[in-house]
Amino acid sequence: MREEKLEKLLNELADATAQPAPPYLAEDIKHQIPHHLSPHRGGMDTVNIIIDLRISKLAAAAAIIVTMVLCANFLRSRSPTGDGIYQDSKLLIKYCLGGIDARRSDVFTAKTRYEYLTQRVKDVVYYGDSIDPEDSNAVLIQWKLSDGKYRVVFGDLREETVSAEELIKLQARMLQKKAK
Amino acid sequence: MEYSEQRRNSLAARLRAGERAAAAELVDIYYEQIYVFMRRLGHDCQVSEDLTQQSFLAAWQHIGQLRSGKTLNGWLYRIAGNVSSLYWRRHKDNKAVSIGDIDVPDGSEPECDKTGRLEQLGRLKNAVAELPVKLRQTVVLHYMQHLTIAEAAEAAGVRQGTFKSRLNRALKALRNQIISKDGELL
Numbered sequence: 113m114r115e116e117k118l119e120k121l122l123n124e125l126a127d128a129t130a131q132p133a134p135p136y137l138a139e140d141i142k143h144q145i146p147h148h149l150s151p152h153r154g155g156m157d158t159v160n161i162i163i164d165l166r167i168s169k170l171a172a173a174a175a176i177i178v179t180m181v182l183c184a185n186f187l188r189s190r191s192p193t194g195d196g197i198y199q200d201s202k203l204l205i206k207y208c209l210g211g212i213d214a215r216r217s218d219v220f221t222a223k224t225r226y227e228y229l230t231q232r233v234k235d236v237v238y239y240g241d242s243i244d245p246e247d248s249n250a251v252l253i254q255w256k257l258s259d260g261k262y263r264v265v266f267g268d269l270r271e272e273t274v275s276a277e278e279l280i281k282l283q284a285r286m287l288q289k290k291a292k
Numbered sequence: 293m294e295y296s297e298q299r300r301n302s303l304a305a306r307l308r309a310g311e312r313a314a315a316a317e318l319v320d321i322y323y324e325q326i327y328v329f330m331r332r333l334g335h336d337c338q339v340s341e342d343l344t345q346q347s348f349l350a351a352w353q354h355i356g357q358l359r360s361g362k363t364l365n366g367w368l369y370r371i372a373g374n375v376s377s378l379y380w381r382r383h384k385d386n387k388a389v390s391i392g393d394i395d396v397p398d399g400s401e402p403e404c405d406k407t408g409r410l411e412q413l414g415r416l417k418n419a420v421a422e423l424p425v426k427l428r429q430t431v432v433l434h435y436m437q438h439l440t441i442a443e444a445a446e447a448a449g450v451r452q453g454t455f456k457s458r459l460n461r462a463l464k465a466l467r468n469q470i471i472s473k474d475g476e477l478l
Binding site: 115118119121122123124125126128129130131132133134137138140141142144145146147148149150 | 307310311312315316319320323324327328331332341344345348349352355356409412413416417420431435436437438463466467470
């Protein structure tokens, strides 16, 4: 009963306090409407999605951090130096635009890559001076990973992680081809 | 002005498309409501005008968050509520001002009853003004701006269960202030 009385009184208070807004207010606001209303604000969509999900701010922060860590791990797995995607993009553009000399310029790109790797990774070996530029399966660069396997960059700038046995096979094939 | 759901959907779609005329229409429909909302939240006349303008400016920037006509009320009141909360955070020393004059329509009741009712409303008005910001906003959204629980919860940025719980706390606080132990209004 007390609740009903209170709710009724609140409704009465709403009617009693309904004050008119100043008449010029609407026009003032309308003058401030931008000429180009944009439904999208750059960079805010992800944040808005999280806000709309109505999870707590702490959980939202945790979700953003976890996503960033996962993305960073994904990119790192593409290449230990983190520029695998950059190299792939470069290769794609080169093949689209480069034509016949693309292969030969791969070796040049690999050389640049080798110089970059020597500053960051131990035991990097570069074979670019001795391999056939037309051989896409030739090992251009190799280096040892912390788990005992090897990361190999091939003639077409493709990258793979291989075991020691597989690497020996690849090198043997290169030597056989060179002997012919 | 009451708007049908179809018109609300149309308005929301036009706003999302960036139509300027729709923005002007939104102002016409809502500017009085938002102004009174600000007054009921405890802002004085001048501040309420400023905050109403700020609410619409913020609305233009957040049109992308408006999903449909159904959520139009919740979306705009949420923005206005945030603008108000931000003001209170920046002006912690300011006290809520209870809305000025109370006007009770003349009825058939005797003059002494009318005076008593005015006193009750005056006490309730002051009690609402003394509620903590979140609870005040809850009461104002549901009982004074007449938003449904779903709309008001959307406006407050909480789940419906949380909103109902806040509403109960707010009513309890008001009850303690204006209703005597034997259940009579003071």
